[in-house]
Amino acid sequence: MLPAMPRDERERFLAGLHVGVLGVTDPRGVRAPLVVPVWYGYEPGGEVVVQTGRDTIKARLLREAGRFSLCAQDENRPYRYVSVEGPVTAIEDPVDPAVRETLAQRYLDPEEARAYLTATAGQLKDDIAFRMRPQHWRTADFAAFAADFAEAGQG
Known part of the structure; x- marks a missing residue:
């Protein structure tokens, strides 16, 4: 069994700065799910927000499927990840300029x-x-495993 994160920790992790990997099913069932890296926003207890072009395959599939998954990970040891899945609750068309600005400021320095x-x-x-x-x-935090391995190596 994977070492899961407590609720507050998983929400803080998802709110942290990570490039997310969005997954959405092709409802026609003729292809594997679309899986692409995205900028995203999230505040603990809130909703995940992603932005894309109106006419992209990603937007079309998100509309058709009505739900998606997002995974954020820390690639540094000890490895950690949070994956969330749920329904699309709103589509903002066009995107609110404040949302676009918030995402840009999240991933880029001010200049x-x-x-x-x-x-x-x-x-x-x-x-x-x-x-x-x-x-x-779905979450995993391998820090406990890493601590066990470090202790075993000292014994």
């Missing part, structure tokens, strides 16, 4: 965020945001 937002200002009319309420959580 880069300003430059990015200016350079991509035309996307505002084409971008939409999907919100998802996490229903199912």
Whole structure:
């Protein structure tokens, strides 16, 4: 059994700065699920928000499936991850400029965020945001295993 994170820890982890990996089913069942890296936003107790172009395959599949998964991980030892899955609760079309700005500022330093937002200002009319309420959580924090291995190595 994987060493799971307590609720407050998993929510803090998901709210931390990670590139998420979004997974969405192709409801037609003719292809494997779409799995792509995304910028996302999340505050503990809230919804996951992702932004994409209105006419992308990702947007089409999200609309059709009505739900998605998102995984965030820490690739440094000891490894940790949080994966959430749930229904799309809202589609903001077009994306609220404040949401777009918040995501840019989350992933870029202030100067880069300003430059990015200016350079991509035309996307505002084409971008939409999907919100998802996490229903199912999967987590793992291998810190306890790492501590056990370190102790075993000293014995």
